[in-house]
Amino acid sequence: MKLTSEQxxxxxxxxxxxxxxxxxxxxAEARRRKDLFQSRLSAKTNRAERFLDEEDRSSFQRAPKLDVERIAVELLAEEQREPDSLSDLGPIILGQVVWVGPRSYQIRVGTSDNSMEIHPALVPALGGRLCVGDHVRTSGGNxxxxxxxxxxxxxxxxxTGEPLLIAANIDAAVVVVSVVAPPLHPRIIDRYLVAIRSGGAEPMLFVNKADLLDESNRWELDCLAAYRSAGMPIVVGSAERGDSIRELRAHLRGKTCVFVGHSGVGKSSLVNALAPSIHAKVGSVSEGYGRGTHTTTASSLYEIGDEICVIDTPGVRSFQLDSMDPLELASYFPEFVGLADHCRYRDCAHIHExxxxxxxxxxxxxIPEERYDAYLRLLGIE
Ligand SMILES: Nc1nc2c(ncn2[C@@H]2O[C@H](COP(=O)(O)OP(=O)(O)OP(=O)(O)O)[C@@H](O)[C@H]2O)c(=O)[nH]1
Ligand SMILES: [Mg+2]
Ligand SMILES: [Zn+2]
Structure with a gap:
């Protein structure tokens, strides 16, 4: 694709x-393309070298210097590309990806009852790189x-270390956890919090299955106080008993949000509690380990009234973050942000300085010790 300098x-x-x-x-995708191009080029050079004289060889080796940022910008252009010949395809209609299956995308065009299914092969530049919530331009079924x-x-x-896209254009991401069956794993909340902030959405925590809380396990909620100081609203409730569902709805009003978390914590049950007409499939929790059974297998976007869109996602076994340097990581800890200006060194990593x-x-x-420990842990320092 030839781009003008203005473009x-x-x-x-x-x-x-x-x-x-x-x-x-x-x-990351640009770096991958650059490496691929360079390894192809060097294979070609090796093959050609045998037949080249000295002068030709040096010009061959003067391969273009590839700037990763420039490739990334070209990739963006490729993804946002308008078709070359609009007249062949018909008018452009805007749509939103509401479901991503193994072999097709479901795109809602205009109103919620008007959707179409598109095969990833018909999405040339984007194949496999769309996620629920994406706004796309469609034309003639493509x-x-x-x-x-x-x-x-x-x-x-x-x-593979590659990014896996979960949801796009969300205002809020609700991390759903349960205290009992499955047990609470605060470490995953630390990682979600950083991923949500680095993606530009607001985080929120919903502690589900409050009906299973009693004197023997209530203390487990104590560790959550640290997240409140990290600017994360926390709602404790129960999808089964209907506790705090109104409060959750009030937090979500007017927003597009995604429910994420381990399998079996009750994400789909919460969707049903918020909108009983949806009938999202609900699974069970294994007896022995209290683990979910991976019931939801594809992400779906639902409209549930009050201008709320909810994206229900499959539960994860683990949640890994992209690697990042201390300065970037610290910027996702709101309790650090104003204070970091008072460190002696401008580029203080808050470790040994x-x-x-x-x-x-x-x-x-x-600052709660748990939050500082989480910061060190995410940097790989235990
Ligand atoms: N006791 C209790 N059980 C609940 C509650 N919410 C959900 N469950 C149960 O937890 C189990 C798992 O619920 P799901 O809604 O399928 O969980 P999920 O998070 O969507 O799981 P995946 O789709 O596998 O990621 C089901 O047996 C639900 O009935 C609750 O508030 N209290
Ligand atoms: Mg589910
Ligand atoms: Zn510092």
Missing amino acids: INQLRETFKALPKIEQKRLL IVGLEARTTLLSRRDGQ PRCAIKAAVEAGD
Whole structure:
């Protein structure tokens, strides 16, 4: 694709306005393309060298210098591309991805009862890279472009290291946990909190299955207080008994939100509690380990009234973050943000540095120790 310098400048501006996590996704894909191009080029050079004289060889080796950011910007252009010949395809109609299955995307066009199914092979530049919540341009039964994402939630594939997209254009992400069956795992909340903030959405915690709380396990909720100080609203309730469902709805009013968390914590049950007409499939929890049985297998977007859209997602076994440096990580800890200006060093990583305002605040009890420990743990320092 040939781009004018004006288009490149405009795309650079769009790129800068994207959520950090979306910029990282494009840069990672650009790096992958650059490596692929360079390994192909060096294979070609090796093959050709045998037949080249000295002068030709040096010109061959003067391969173009590839700038990863420039490739990322071109990728963005590719994803947002308008078809070359609009007249062949018909008018452009905007739609939203409401379901991503293994072999097709479901796109809602206009109103909720008007949707169409599209095979990923018909999405040339985007194949496999769309997620629920994406706003797309469609034409003649094809997806012909992707609107720039305002927010994005993604995680890292534990095996390939590639980003796995969870939901786009969400205002809020609700981390659903339960105290009993499955048991509470606060560490996953730390990771979700960072991923949600780096994707530009507001985080919230819903502690489900409050009906199973009693004197023997209520103390487990104590560790959640630290998240309140991290600016995360917390609602304790029960999808089964209907506790705090009204409060949850009030938090979500007017927003598009995604429910995330371990399998079996009750994400789909919460969707049903908020909107009984939806009938999202609900599974069971295994007797022995209290683990979920991975009932929801694909993400779906539901409209539930009060201008609320909810995206129900499959439960995860684990949640891995993209690697990030201390300065970026600290920026997702709101309790650190104002204070970090008072550290002695501007680029203080708040680990071993002298006169660190964050460490002083932890010692004074102004920042909960759990939050500082979470920060170190996420940096790989135990
Ligand atoms: N006691 C109790 N059980 C609940 C509550 N909410 C959900 N459950 C039960 O928890 C089990 C799992 O619920 P789901 O809604 O399928 O959980 P999920 O988070 O959607 O699970 P995945 O789709 O596998 O990720 C079901 O047996 C529900 O009946 C609750 O508030 N209290
Ligand atoms: Mg489910
Ligand atoms: Zn510091």
